[in-house]
Amino acid sequence: MVAQRLEHKVTDKGYVPVYATGVVEQPWSDYSSTDHAVWAQLYARQREVLPGRACDEFLAAMAAMQMDSEKIPRFDELNEHLWRATRWRLVAVEGLLPEETFFGHLAAREFPVTWWIRSPEQLDYLSEPDLFHDLFGHVPLLMNPVFAEYMRAYGLGGLKAVGQGEAALQHLARLYWYTVEFGLIRSAQGLRIYGSGILSSAGESRFCLESDVPNRIEFNMERVMRTRYRIDSFQRSYFVIDSFEQLFEATRPDFTPIYQRLRQCEDLPAGATVPGDVVIQHGSGEGWDAGGDV
Numbered sequence: 001m002v003a004q005r006l007e008h009k010v011t012d013k014g015y016v017p018v019y020a021t022g023v024v025e026q027p028w029s030d031y032s033s034t035d036h037a038v039w040a041q042l043y044a045r046q047r048e049v050l051p052g053r054a055c056d057e058f059l060a061a062m063a064a065m066q067m068d069s070e071k072i073p074r075f076d077e078l079n080e081h082l083w084r085a086t087r088w089r090l091v092a093v094e095g096l097l098p099e100e101t102f103f104g105h106l107a108a109r110e111f112p113v114t115w116w117i118r119s120p121e122q123l124d125y126l127s128e129p130d131l132f133h134d135l136f137g138h139v140p141l142l143m144n145p146v147f148a149e150y151m152r153a154y155g156l157g158g159l160k161a162v163g164q165g166e167a168a169l170q171h172l173a174r175l176y177w178y179t180v181e182f183g184l185i186r187s188a189q190g191l192r193i194y195g196s197g198i199l200s201s202a203g204e205s206r207f208c209l210e211s212d213v214p215n216r217i218e219f220n221m222e223r224v225m226r227t228r229y230r231i232d233s234f235q236r237s238y239f240v241i242d243s244f245e246q247l248f249e250a251t252r253p254d255f256t257p258i259y260q261r262l263r264q265c266e267d268l269p270a271g272a273t274v275p276g277d278v279v280i281q282h283g284s285g286e287g288w289d290a291g292g293d294v
């Protein structure tokens, strides 16, 4: 197969990715030593931060996949592990995809991973997903059968929502945001991270569990669908699930009547709490506060 790598374009705004919706081949031999060094540095940083913060399912999957810590992994090699575990596979893409294309991949058990990695100047922040976020953040949990099924159900639900208007798509996108990207989960030892947007960020991995600033609220599906989110800073609210089974069950009903009902409801601001929220108090014996006295 011929690699269909599209080049980045240098414009007056700098280096701008030219997106194509198609699947490409991971141009593995074109990665520079700087690219591999960026991977190694980000990987080492997260390996330091995540024990005791990431959920056990993530840490176990990470170990099982045997991602290389020094070099950018080859998607083909990861796909052997993934296929055996859950029949998912990675596909390489240029970057963010149009919604419907993205939903179609998930429905087919394909996870699109951006092939390029950030530059050394962007170690802490970049405004669009790159290989580190997509691969390190999203892919390990696809080894988990229940989480993987949730992702597929989300893709199928997305394809169904496409005909139901912009509001429906927005409500569905918030569910993705507050679960797949920024979700927290309970464990016997306290709150843990499963959201990929947190797992790929050293700063937010600490902030989401240890700062007093954000709300940590028990997951409620319609509440989540109504909640706006921040794309330019750490989140102001995180929603906490008990288990992937609970998440999968809560999202099983047909969303069509829910989208209709939510059309009449006002959105909620990202940082607010509202009556009915079960707010998990910071340091309430959940295990992240060393003091622990109630």
Ligand code: PHE
Binding pocket: 150, 153, 154, 155, 156, 157, 158, 160, 175, 251, 252, 253, 254, 255, 256
């Ligand atoms: N049950 C949802 C629907 O009918 C599909 C879905 C499942 C969406 C899981 C998101 C996550 O649309």
Ligand code: FE
Binding pocket: 129, 133, 134, 138, 181, 196, 197
């Ligand atoms: Fe993401």
